[in-house]
Amino acid sequence: MTAMTLTTALSVNVNKVALLRNSRHLDIPSVTRAATLCLQAGAQGITVHPRPDERHIRARDVYELAELLKAWPxxxxxxxGNPFHNLMDFIRELAGRGMRPHQATFVPDSEGQFTSDHGWQLYEPGSRDVERLRPLIAECHALGVRVSLFMDAEPQAMAAAKALGADRVELYTEPYAAAHGGADQATQLQRFAAAARAARDAGLGVNAGHDLNRDNLTDFLRAVPGVQEVSIGHALIADALELGYTDTVRDYLRCIQHAA
Structure with missing residues (x-):
């Protein structure tokens, strides 16, 4: 089975590999080796979220992975990352080296934030983010980089994301993941489906990520129309500790295929 035949692409976030490596000074496990094994197993992409404190992905990793991806055209x-922190520096440097990423996902994290937990609030009156984001999205486009905005599942916000020039939105899926298997699951799926439809109606592509796993991924993709990419890190790397990268990635691809 090849990942290219599926309707939704799987991008593996390797942050947690870097977090484990950083607990010692032995340079193991290897972030690039993990990425290679995931790509060999059929993953369509690699995701990193380099935070300013380098608590997991470091600047070296960003450039080494860009070099690796050159062999996987x-x-x-x-x-x-947050474009007001260090993300744009990486985008500019990679573009200058002829290794620009395919996609930049703008996330409104604070510098010390434990993990991403909310999307951009673009529809609020007087939001400062709107005018601050617009020139950075335009700069990414000038460098040949697609822009996705990390967003809550709020249909009314999708037109605002498109008006800024975004190409896609990444729906923040933790509320769905927390509800999966419970009484609120159907309500959450309806909410995400409405947001995805609003995004597509506005002319945006739809990505999704955060706390998706082998148990909840298929249900999500069956209910939410037109998801082009899921970015999965924590659960996938945790599964890989037990199953290995190859079997884990293939199992996630099966989840996607079952939804299709």
Missing amino acids: DREYNIE
């Missing part, structure tokens, strides 16, 4: 490199 049919796969994508997605770099996440």
Whole structure:
């Protein structure tokens, strides 16, 4: 089975590999080796979220992974982060080296934030983010980089994301993951489906990520129309500790295929 035949691409976030490596000074496990094994197993892309404190992905990793992806021209490199912190520096440097990422995902994290937990609030009156984001999205486009905005599942916000020039939105899926298997699951799926439809109606592509796993991924993709990419890190790397990278990636691809 090849990942290219599926309707939704799987991008593996390797941050947690870097977090484990950083607990010692032995340079193991290797982030690039993990990425290679995931790509060999059929993942369509690699995602990193380099935070300013380098608590997991470091600057060296960003550039080494970009070099690695040159050998996989049919796969994508997605770099996440807050464009008001360090993300744009990476985008500019990689573009200058002829290794621009395929996608930049803008995430409104604070510098010390434990993990991403909310999307951009673009529809609020007087939001400062709107005018601050617009020139950075335009700069990414000038460098040949697609832009996705990390967003809550709020249909009314999708037109605002498109008006800024975004190409895609990444729906923040933790509320769905927390509800999966419970009484609120159907309500959450309806909410995400409505947001995805609003995004597509506005002319945006739809990505999704955060706390998706082998148990909840198929249900999500069956209910939410037109998801082009899922970015999965924590659960996938945790599964890989037990199953290995190859079997884990293939199992996630099966989840996607079952939804299709």
